[in-house]
Amino acid sequence: MRRWPAALKRGLLLVLGLGALAAFVPLWVDDPLSIDLTATLQDPSAAHWLGTDALGRDLTSRVLHGGRISLGIGLLTSLLSLAIGVPLGALAGFRGGWTDSAVSRLIETVACIPSLLLAIALLAMSPAFLRGVPDVVRVALVLAFAGWIPVARYLRGEFLRLKSATMVEAARASGASDLRIMVRHLLPAALAPVLVTASFAAASAILVEAALSFLGLGVQPPQPTWGGLLSDAREHIDQGWWLAVVPGLALYVAVLGFNLIGEGVRDLLDPRAHRA
Secondary structure (H helix, E strand, O other): OOOOOOOHHHHHHHHHHHHHHHHHHHHHOOOOOOOOOOOOOOOOOOOOOOOOOOOOOOOHHHHHHHHHHHHHHHHHHHHHHHHHHHHHHHHHHHHOHHHHHHHHHHHHHHOOOOOOHHHHHHHOOOOHHHOOOOOOHHHHHHHHHHHHHHHHHHHHHHHHHHHOOOOHHHHOOOOOHHHHHHHHHHHHHOOHHHHHHHHHHHHHHHHHHOOOOOOOOOOOOOOHHHHHHHHHHHOOOOOOOOHHHHHHHHHHHHHHHHHHHHHHHHHHHHOOOOOO
């Protein structure tokens, strides 16, 4: 039995460790919105492990609570990208013809617009389907609008390659419907690139969300996010280095973890990869 690749183990350790901190530690730290003007810009200490910001808010609490939002957006974006990209890519690859042409043109149209620029445009225009939606869901929906492209593209290619395989012909001869063939036979065989893409999509979503929050278009204050914390740090970086270093390090660890998971899953599912 093939052992799990080292990259996958390290990625899971980073992401699960960061997720556990974000999920459970905030239960015992200060309120991230609590302002204390007598404790502004304090150095890291026993009272405030990672220091305080310009309003005296505990940075440890804000980074950990921000991790809930940033990691949540990354995971939700990945799931939404799968929900959009899997059926479109499967239909394009399996049906072919005008279905494939329509989905391919849609992929090309959306892919030609940089994801950050597309997200900024959608958030700035605030179309009707985004109004009244919680910030986390709103940002995830916008990011998934571009994030489904790699999922659909890879799945379409795998279905095109596999739909003439012997197992498909045997299933068709036994009377299986097209839906059953796609779900029971083709999709499990095409999961490898999809799972890898989903992991990379989560990492990309966390980065783009940080950029949007940095620009003031993501999750709105006073809710903390890593990008928002970096934006707040600009005015006080000369007085408190920790304001930028801590959320920046958290962002780096999260993105590195998801990328390592993607690489590890790719190696684990690749039949050509041989591990000692």
